[in-house]
Amino acid sequence: xxxxxxxxxxxxxxxxxxxxxxxxxxxxxxxxxxxxxxxxxxxxxxxxxxxxxxxxxxxxxxxxxxxxxxxxxxxxxxxxxxxxxxxxxxxxxxxxxxxxxxxxxxxxxxxxxxxxxxxxxxxxxxxxxxxxxxxxxxxxxxxxxxxxxxxxxxxxxxxxxxxxxxxxxxxxxxxxxxxxxxxxxxxxxxxxxxxxxxxxxxxxxxxxxxxxxxxxxxxxxxxxxxxxxxxxxxxxxxxxxxxxxxxxxxxxxxxxxxxxxxxxxx
Amino acid sequence: xxxxxxxxxxxxxxxxxxxxxxxxxxxxxxxxxxxxxxxxxxxxxxxxxxxxxxxxxxxxxxxxxxxxxxxxxxxxxxxxxxxxxxxxxxxxxxxxxxxxxxxxxxxxxxxxxxxxxxxxxxxxxxxxxxxxxxxxxxxxxxxxxxxxxxxxxxxxxxxxxxxxxxxxxxxxxxxxxxxxxxxxxxxxxxxxxxxxxxxxxxxxxxxxxxxxxxxxxxxxxxxxxxxxxxxxxxxxxxxxxxxxxxxxxxxxxxxxxxxxxxxxxxxxxxxxxxxxxxxxxxx
Numbered sequence: 399x400x401x402x403x404x405x406x407x408x409x410x411x412x413x414x415x416x417x418x419x420x421x422x423x424x425x426x427x428x429x430x431x432x433x434x435x436x437x438x439x440x441x442x443x444x445x446x447x448x449x450x451x452x453x454x455x456x457x458x459x460x461x462x463x464x465x466x467x468x469x470x471x472x473x474x475x476x477x478x479x480x481x482x483x484x485x486x487x488x489x490x491x492x493x494x495x496x497x498x499x500x501x502x503x504x505x506x507x508x509x510x511x512x513x514x515x516x517x518x519x520x521x522x523x524x525x526x527x528x529x530x531x532x533x534x535x536x537x538x539x540x541x542x543x544x545x546x547x548x549x550x551x552x553x554x555x556x557x558x559x560x561x562x563x564x565x566x567x568x569x570x571x572x573x574x575x576x577x578x579x580x581x582x583x584x585x586x587x588x589x590x591x592x593x594x595x596x597x598x599x600x601x602x603x604x605x606x607x608x609x610x611x612x613x614x615x616x617x618x619x620x621x622x623x624x625x626x627x628x629x630x631x632x633x634x635x636x637x638x639x640x641x642x643x644x645x646x647x648x649x650x651x652x653x654x655x656x657x658x659x660x661x662x663x664x
Numbered sequence: 665x666x667x668x669x670x671x672x673x674x675x676x677x678x679x680x681x682x683x684x685x686x687x688x689x690x691x692x693x694x695x696x697x698x699x700x701x702x703x704x705x706x707x708x709x710x711x712x713x714x715x716x717x718x719x720x721x722x723x724x725x726x727x728x729x730x731x732x733x734x735x736x737x738x739x740x741x742x743x744x745x746x747x748x749x750x751x752x753x754x755x756x757x758x759x760x761x762x763x764x765x766x767x768x769x770x771x772x773x774x775x776x777x778x779x780x781x782x783x784x785x786x787x788x789x790x791x792x793x794x795x796x797x798x799x800x801x802x803x804x805x806x807x808x809x810x811x812x813x814x815x816x817x818x819x820x821x822x823x824x825x826x827x828x829x830x831x832x833x834x835x836x837x838x839x840x841x842x843x844x845x846x847x848x849x850x851x852x853x854x855x856x857x858x859x860x861x862x863x864x865x866x867x868x869x870x871x872x873x874x875x876x877x878x879x880x881x882x883x884x885x886x887x888x889x890x891x892x893x894x895x896x897x898x899x900x901x902x903x904x905x906x907x908x909x910x911x912x913x914x915x916x917x918x919x920x921x922x923x924x925x926x927x928x929x930x931x932x933x934x935x936x937x938x939x940x941x942x943x944x945x946x947x
Binding site for chain 2: 502505506507508510536538540541543546547548550551552554555557558559561562565566567568572573575576577579580581582583584585587612613614616
């Protein structure tokens with residue numbers, strides 16, 4: 399069941415996913431738009447995983463790798479901030495595509511997959527479910543909407559907490575503690591957002607806001623300002639909280655079937 | 665050592681839970697309820713819980729010793745001399761305001777008067793008193809003896825002294841007090857709204873099923889999914905909290921209740937307590 403995987407994207411989310419796939423025995427080649435490599439020297443890819451949340455970035459990455467992706471490859475594309483139906487249409491090739499989300503890949507035992515409208519009756523879809531099932535995930539196939547289930551609910555919790563914070567209801571630490579101690583949440587919303595990335599949280603909200611057009615999903619201005627200021631969370635050294643800069647370990651191992659990871663920047 | 669007296673107004677689930685917290689913490693407790701039966705029932709409920717804890721070795725003192733510190737009272741006037749009064753009566757503004765008017769007359773301005781309201785404005789409750797500076801919110805969570813959090817709510821008129829005294833008292837009985845401004849839903853009931861509301865929306869839009877949402881959220885680390893948790897809380901209670909937040913924010917769309925929830929409430933399927941909610945418990 400070992401697959402040769404092309405992973406599109408960089409940053410913590412991509413690195414965590416690469417590590418997880420390798421732990422399952424897969425060969426992972428990470429492709430970063432800012433540091434392109436010649437993919438023609440690599441063996442044939444069976445699976446493409448795209449962790450970019452922004453549709454434009456997805457398309458930029460796709461444009462540079464599409465010719466190296468065989469027609470029978472499976473594609474998983476992050477749907478935290480897009481409908482997979484839209485992404486599949488933009489990819490403009492008759493590939494087997496599923497939406498997924500790469501958040502907390504090592505801790506979640508459930509993998510959410512979304513089916514694009516174009517594949518409503520596609521009987522090859524079982525293969526996509528199989529891919530994650532074989533790697534120990536319980537797969538839940540949900541309908542195609544930005545943010546699927548967990549990213550959507552968590553982002554709305556973070557958004558509400560962020561509104562409360564900017565209205566001066568309580569301090570960030572107190573809001574986090576209250577949610578852990580008052581409702582048994584596993585983590586406070588701000589701690590959680592800093593771990594996942596404030597930019598990812600904002601992207602979920604912005605996408606729901608534009609796709610559904612409802613004020614309900616309007617991101618708090620404070621979330622936007624954090625992202626404008628580059629305070630995207632723990633891996634940036636600062637988000638809702640400040641972190642002691644941890645040294646980013648760089649592993650750059652080049653060559654066939656090996657992992658290529660770079661800096662932690664976006 | 666005598667730690668002083670705390671009066672709890674209302675002997676229901678929250679009231680008797682709060683009474684237990686202070687009694688176990690070494691305070692003399694007066695438990696008031698207009699209804700004698702409710703008062704006796706509340707005191708008995710405390711005894712049963714203490715006995716259970718004692719049997720499990722989780723209680724330092726004997727249940728009887730703690731029970732000796734709890735006294736049922738039938739008039740508010742008997743609460744005189746308390747350092748703190750915590751009101752945990754019905755969630756109705758007129759009821760609470762009546763109680764605070766009386767308490768304000770009975771107690772010297774140094775007694776802290778606290779409301780355990782979860783959905784009302786502490787400022788509005790305090791507004792009927794002549795010493796609103798000593799009126800605050802002390803919002804305990806259910807079950808009060810087990811949940812560590814207490815939201816200490818500062819109204820528009822609360823004094824720093826009242827807030828810090830209440831923080832100290834909560835700390836002293838082993839709780840974690842957190843200061844919050846008097847805004848609808850305070851912290852927890854407000855920030856938690858999307859956990860239920862967005863889950864309902866996802867199900868309403870057929871993005872996922874009730875069971876799927878619960879499985880996915882449990883996998884993310886929540887002890888219970890949004891639907892099984894509503895079943896436990898009671899759908900009517902949860903719907904009331906959502907509705908009150910929505911109305912307190914003058915119809916802010918983020919808090920808009922979902923019609924599914926009202927349909928469920930109207931059907932009488934209120935969760936575990938009726939044997940059926942989003943799931944069945946009667947089989």
